[in-house]
Amino acid sequence: MTVPYLLRRLGLAAVVLWAAWTVSFVVLYLLPGDPVATMASASDGEPVSPAELDALRARYGLDQPLPVQYVTKLWAALHGDLGTSFASGQDVRTAVVQALPPTLQIAVAGLLVAVVAGTAVALAATWARTPWLRQVLASLPSLAVSLPVFWVGLMLVQLFSFSLGWLPSVGDRGPESLILPAVTLGLPTGALVAQVLAKSLTQALDSPYVTTARAKGVGAAAVHLRHALGNAAIPALTVLGYVVGNLLAGSVVVETVFTRPGLGRLTVASVGAQDIPVVQGIVLFAALAFVVVNLLVDLAYPLLDPRVAVAPGSIR
Numbered sequence: 001m002t003v004p005y006l007l008r009r010l011g012l013a014a015v016v017l018w019a020a021w022t023v024s025f026v027v028l029y030l031l032p033g034d035p036v037a038t039m040a041s042a043s044d045g046e047p048v049s050p051a052e053l054d055a056l057r058a059r060y061g062l063d064q065p066l067p068v069q070y071v072t073k074l075w076a077a078l079h080g081d082l083g084t085s086f087a088s089g090q091d092v093r094t095a096v097v098q099a100l101p102p103t104l105q106i107a108v109a110g111l112l113v114a115v116v117a118g119t120a121v122a123l124a125a126t127w128a129r130t131p132w133l134r135q136v137l138a139s140l141p142s143l144a145v146s147l148p149v150f151w152v153g154l155m156l157v158q159l160f161s162f163s164l165g166w167l168p169s170v171g172d173r174g175p176e177s178l179i180l181p182a183v184t185l186g187l188p189t190g191a192l193v194a195q196v197l198a199k200s201l202t203q204a205l206d207s208p209y210v211t212t213a214r215a216k217g218v219g220a221a222a223v224h225l226r227h228a229l230g231n232a233a234i235p236a237l238t239v240l241g242y243v244v245g246n247l248l249a250g251s252v253v254v255e256t257v258f259t260r261p262g263l264g265r266l267t268v269a270s271v272g273a274q275d276i277p278v279v280q281g282i283v284l285f286a287a288l289a290f291v292v293v294n295l296l297v298d299l300a301y302p303l304l305d306p307r308v309a310v311a312p313g314s315i316r
Helices: 003-030 035-042 049-061 065-076 092-127 131-146 149-163 173-205 206-215 220-242 244-257 262-273 276-304
Strands: none
Touching: 003 065, 003 276, 035 049, 049 065, 065 149, 092 131, 092 173, 092 220, 092 244, 092 276, 131 173, 149 173, 149 244, 173 220, 173 244, 206 220, 220 276, 244 262, 244 276, 262 276
16 A cells, blocks of 8 residues: 555545534534523423523533534544533543443444354355255345344344343343344344345356366365455455444444443434534544544455555555
8 A cells, every 4th residue: 555545545534524524513503403402401400591591502602603613613623622512511522432332342243243144145145056045045135134223123132032031132231132232233234245245256256267266176165265255355345344334323223222322322312412512523433433444444455365456546
């Protein structure tokens, strides 16, 4: 990877972060309602007077014109200051960092489920010799992608928690409570990986170098795993770089269904309370995770295929 290419990607990453922050700012501040009034109505005690509301707006800088608020908050964000939560008074960075570990547990476990299940289905679909079995296996990813995440979660809870009693249905009570959320989150992503990988494997298995390997007497397993899978994995790896956002977005649904703490629950609570700084902090973190993972994917290309060379303007 050349230095100019790396600098270009870092510049694009900065643009993505700026765009995510700007869009979230505009959308959140144009939503109907008054976040300060919402915060005051949610607090216990005596009703808040108009003068006190004005003082709260001044405290959080909401009394300034919108362009002034944008420039001020963007400048603060560039210096690592994401503001203070309207609802709790907590520093936004602290709130996000505290909510992050449970979400990372689900995301990493879900990604592991997605990679293992997606690769297994793709290999089985391209390895099967019976036409009807190959067709059934090839259609499984399309079926899994079409299933709503919340419905999958509820069905898994009904089967493995309520009917069989094997796994806990809600909460964070040890490793066993992570299984159902991870499977729920990993199935749609695994289906996408299986679709891309199966198509790439089919094309790779029809390539001349595979035909040559078969002519030399290489077995079917070695052809699949040693010759075809490495090249076929590159498009699937690219897909994994883009599904990070889906994993973070899916955590909102999964953490709600399974009543788990994390960024998803924090997002739902912050949106309901119009806690703009916290929502912006979560959006910025999701964008940062997206650009970092995609940069790591670019770095992993040459490891899968040494013929992949990264040039300043392209990947070839």
